[in-house]
Amino acid sequence: MEPGGQGFAGGVGDRDGFHRNEAISAVQDEEQFYGEDDYDDLYNDVNVGEGLLHSVQRGDEPRGYPREEGNRINPAPPPPPPAPVPPSGNAPEKVQIPGIAGEPKIERPVDGSGGFHEQGFRGGGELAAAARPPAPPPAGSRPELGQSSGRPGGFQGQTGNSGYGNEGYRRQGSGFGGEARQGGGGGAAVGGGSVNGGGEGAGGTTLFVGELHWWTTDADLEAELSKYGQVKEVKFFDEKASGKSKGYCQVDFYDPVAAAACKERMNGHMFNGRPCVVAFASPGTVRRMGDAQVKNQQMTAQSSGLAQKGRGGGGAPSGGNYGRGGGGNWGRGGMGNRGPMGNMRNRMGPVGGRGIMGNGGMVAPPPPVLHPGAMLGQGFDPTGYGAAMGRMGGAYGGFPAGPTAAPFPGLMPSFPPVVAPHVNPAFFGRGGMAAAGVGMWPDPSMGGWGGEEQSSYGDDAASDQQYGEGSHGKDRGPDRDWSGASDRRHERDKDMGPGQEWSERRHRDEREMGRERDRDWDRDRERERERERERDRDRERERERERERERDRYRDDRDRHGDHYRHRDRELEHDDDWDRGRSSRQRSKSREVEHSKRRHLSSE
């Protein structure tokens, strides 16, 4: 092979020799693969069987692997010869994957590295994916590892294909005595692409069973599995958010012979009218194979519409998040949001209020878990707020016993209360400190607010009040456009995100009442408030810092005890949980987004 040649294909001028590592990345990969030595690079991190690497890397001949891209296990016609066969002239041996259990032919290194274990190969991992190396004639064909590695995912689902079945493997050309060995070893692990041979050589007992319906039960599976031997465990993979099965599972037998038999004979078995896929795997690869399966399913099911929806959802994720998650948290978070976030109307408003209450109620104010993204989303519209605030402030002052009911004096320690962004903190009187300005948000735990009230949940600070306080918006000056406020309010209402609507409306109504009355009166006070706001902002900052500290403490406590309700959005201690949660976390977010969107629409 001419690594040199390849290497330099795009090489930079300063090479004076073949410096593999200097190759341009695009080319570089190929180089690696085509290089005579150094399959190590490929397999370094793979837990392969004993002789693999050695057998694989025989300097002489790079092998090509036909890649069965997209070859799916399910009754698929033999995959087309791998496109990227390097032009080295050796005929990539195609891997034929006849039907499901195709037996790809693999090429073995000429020198008969015998020790070539399939698994090992698979260890290559990527390769496992679909491609089975074509037997490279000793001529030094290039293995198409490069390509396959490029696409590990491609194969995954197809384990069936794996037809690699050990039996299937046969190296062409190059005599290798390995064949016998292969046969022997084969039984063990080839499971479709399971990449990792780990332990397979000795007889793998772990299988990946996929392409199941979500309603195919563990009992169905066990009934069928027990025909092949004693089953140690069947572990289904499900979506964390809903508990629904992902359609694949990991099966552990006690006896590797049973596992092999099962893999051979149960592959393609109909469960509820759908042929399953069975392949050898190791615990780590099961997940990967499953992910590939899921991805393939999604791709086929997906339409552009779906994609769009996803995108649209993306737009309102923060809203969505707000809607859900722990209102408490974000109520605070919203507050915490520094600065107006562009035009996101605050969806959180009502929630914020609630959150605050919660905080107050909580004996131990929980750390605001809102993550920055969410908070940012909040951004309330300063101008809107400002105006509203102005008015509200007045209103508030006007009647302390107003809708919000709680007399201010009682509240204070945390002023401005963190309230929904759309609520103007100024509303809460105290001379407008509410504004707290941008970034002043008192700690979502709402500092004072919550802190003071630890003992009494039933605190009178009416939620309205809380709402109002949070919003502070940026402290807009007196030049705010008051008249526009009410219009904006209506807009805001429309924008309301999920979950906010009901409370938002309630508050809005109440606020309106107050506002009407005090509109004029407020304007005067607005200016006064501005000044006070400055002062308060500083106070808030202090409080915020304290709260941060407290929050960290609480977070630790919660982590220790919080397993019971560890919500999927939180970090999970269990590895499994974490892994499972990982893929479904995305899902839960998108669910939230959709949920919020749905609610949003319905409200309109």
Add this chain to the structure above:
Amino acid sequence: MGVLPVVNTYPLSSYTFGTKEPKMEKDTSVADRLARMKVNYMKEGMRTSVEAILLVQEHNHPHILLLQIGNTFCKLPGGRLKPGENEIEGLKRKLSSKLAANSPSHQPNWQVGECVAVWWRPNFETVMYPYCPPHITKPKECKKLFLVHLSEREYFAVPKNLKLLAVPLFELYDNVQRYGPVISTIPQQLSRFQFNMVNA
């Protein structure tokens, strides 16, 4: 039709709270807990646990009594049933164990009402769902939440290592992050009741 079942709730002040010896958790970590769950499952099969929703009212809004462990984690009073134990009896046993004073003369007469929610644990993990996922035929735990009617006066003794909080429903609503899916959805389960807020 359209008649909502009535639940009487009394103000928090009508109850007396004392303390008693600490009641420590049996497990020190999530992993321990799940491991113990697995062992028990092998021995006894699916675990059934029962929990009680005890309501009081403040400011005309129902509040639920939660036990707080440490500083943040809240749980409902209740626990695991012994194999073959009746649910109602088991719940009374757990309530007395957690909240009743030790002296025999002060045993509250727990009025266990209806079951308002059932949650399922499909695997040995922390996550539970309000249904058993369709592909699971052998859930590992079933948790039932019962509404428990308190009488006007009660004396509760709270273990020293726990705090008993009265949390308003609006604080729980939509607050999964803080309370988890089971507790944060209690307001929805209770929405069908009509609360008779009795004032002191």
